[in-house]
Amino acid sequence: MKAAVVHEAGAPFTVEEVQIAAPQGGEVLIDVQASGLCHSDLSARNFGIGGAFPAIFGHEVAGIVSAVGPDVTEFRVGDHVVGSLIQACGQCLHCLSGDLVNCEHPERTERPADAEPRLSLNGSKLTQGMALGGFAQQALIDDRQLAKVPADMPWAQAALIGCGVLTGAGAVLNTAAVKQGETVVIIGAGGVGLNAISGAVVAGATTIIVTDIDDGKLERATHFGATHVVNSAKQDPVEAVLEITGGGAPHVFDFVGAAPTLKQAAGMLEQGGTMYIIGIGGPEAKLEINALEFLVARKNLRTVYMGHSNLKRDIPMYAELYRQGRFKLDELITKTISLSQIDEGYEALKDGSIARVVVTDLER
Ligand SMILES: NC(=O)c1ccc[n+]([C@@H]2O[C@H](COP(=O)([O-])OP(=O)(O)OC[C@H]3O[C@@H](n4cnc5c(N)ncnc54)[C@H](O)[C@@H]3O)[C@@H](O)[C@H]2O)c1
Ligand SMILES: [Zn+2]
Ligand SMILES: [Zn+2]
Structure with a gap:
């Protein structure tokens, strides 16, 4: 599959062919339909604060479930889902009391360091930014970082809920x-x-x-x-x-x-x-x-x-408020681009007439 890879701090987002693993355990494979450009990915790219390079960023991601791991019960193939960078184990005291953003074991939504990587380039591991990696045609994400949205929700609007809206x-x-x-x-x-x-x-x-x-x-x-x-x-x-x-x-x-x-x-x-x-x-x-x-x-x-959000409660809530006309999302999407245009997209954000730029053409 194709993904926008960043090879070092400050380097451009370049679209390349990369390998993605099959879902294991509680993992969900999605066909990405939209991926928003949040400023935090630019900071991660520029300052190297988003994990080791090379990396695939993109953390406002929406897509269709195409395969699920054997332990997944919440999602089925065909579901429309939105990802969130909130990594919550679901078992620690913080998670159990609804305080997901302060989870004690966020790494549990990632594969262990010695396991086969979810993403790789010519046999070498790629960092999956925020355990999502949405600037790609496909993403392999732990089910704890996903929430369902209604099938009639437009993709770009759904993607924005994942970070900009939650935050x-x-x-x-x-x-x-x-x-x-x-x-x-x-x-x-x-x-x-x-x-x-x-x-x-x-x-x-x-x-x-x-x-x-x-x-x-x-x-x-x-x-x-x-x-x-x-x-x-x-x-x-x-x-x-x-x-x-x-x-x-x-x-x-x-x-x-x-x-x-x-x-x-x-x-x-x-x-x-x-x-x-x-x-x-x-x-x-x-x-x-x-x-x-x-x-x-x-x-x-x-x-x-992340707005102290509970992603399983709040993502469907904002989707519903949007459907009822009580939460503006359409007006946020002022520019849509293709996967190869992420650098231009971030450049365009400097223009006052642009609110949010969303990748909607995944170049399939
Ligand atoms: N804490 C979190 O969990 C979290 C989550 C998501 C994003 N963020 C951060 O939130 C920030 C906003 O993200 P965004 O995607 O909306 O960025 P953005 O670039 O779309 O918006 C930034 C806005 O700030 C304005 N601005 C710049 N300098 C200013 C100044 N001196 N005074 C007043 N306004 C000024 C810009 O004109 C622009 O409208 C980023 O720094 C991002 O990294 C934090
Ligand atoms: Zn963000
Ligand atoms: Zn936890």
């Missing part, structure tokens, strides 16, 4: 548990931040302030439900938020995670407020906190991994 909306609905009537600030209206806006709408937040450095992204944010937008390249976003809120917000979500935005987020909090770090601003991004000032103002800091 963005989950940060608001699960991590922060925003309540009706509350105020939220969302920094960075990209493919993940837009879903946080949708999550805030579902939660019933009355004031949804969005900051970005691109007017095109802010225009889309308004369409998704932002009540106020601030271009932080033109205006001091902290001053703007303090003015709109009359003293700060209870929830500030940073979907950029760079030093300037982290500082802004801390400055936007009301007394007792919480800032949430979601964006991966690179290995050097630092936040300096004056501990006394933070303590006196009872400010809080939380990190958000």
Whole structure:
């Protein structure tokens, strides 16, 4: 089968013929139908933080089940499924209490290091990015990293649920548990931040302030439900938020995670407020906190991994909200590409008119 392989940090995504193993145990083989371009795969490629090279990335993946291992009971050939990078063993205390993102044995959804690899290139093992490897015609994934979606769900929309939606909306609905009537600030209206806006709408937040450095992204944010937008390249976003809120917000979500935005987020909090770090601003991004000032103002800091999502519950939930017209997914898909165009796809994301790019042509 063909896959987009990255050979070293910073190298392009190049489509090559690779080998994929047959499913064993709880593994499911899928024919990939759509694979979204999340910024995290770009970070994994650029900074080498996604495992050893060569590697196949792609972690917003949807497809049709084509074969199942002997231990699989949840899925059948023909099912439509969405993958998630949340690796949860299903047996530890965290998993048993629904806290999947803090599983003690995430490696159990991968094959052991000494087993035949799931993916290989000319006899050498390929890293399967996030145990998914969605930038490929086929993917061999543990059943614990998959959830079913309805057969009438369009592929590109389904794929986006796997990361951008789980993370963005989950940060608001699960991590922060925003309540009706509350105020939220969302920094960075990209493919993940837009879903946080949708999550805030579902939660019933009355004031949804969005900051970005691109007017095109802010225009889309308004369409998704932002009540106020601030271009932080033109205006001091902290001053703007303090003015709109009359003293700060209870929830500030940073979907950029760079030093300037982290500082802004801390400055936007009301007394007792919480800032949430979601964006991966690179290995050097630092936040300096004056501990006394933070303590006196009872400010809080939380990190958000995959929106504290329970993938088996939340993926079907967002699919259902979408079907009911209560969660925007169509508007996220502004560009579709083929497997060979992943580099161009990431380049296109710099354009404010693009929200999410999805590989929908797997070049079969
Ligand atoms: N924590 C997690 O579990 C998790 C999961 C998925 C993605 N992520 C991370 O979330 C972040 C967002 O992902 P994405 O796919 O939406 O990226 P994206 O590139 O689509 O969006 C980023 C947005 O931030 C804006 N931006 C850039 N610099 C800014 C600044 N200084 N101030 C305000 N806005 C600024 C951009 O214009 C863009 O709209 C990435 O860093 C990604 O790696 C984290
Ligand atoms: Zn992602
Ligand atoms: Zn576990």
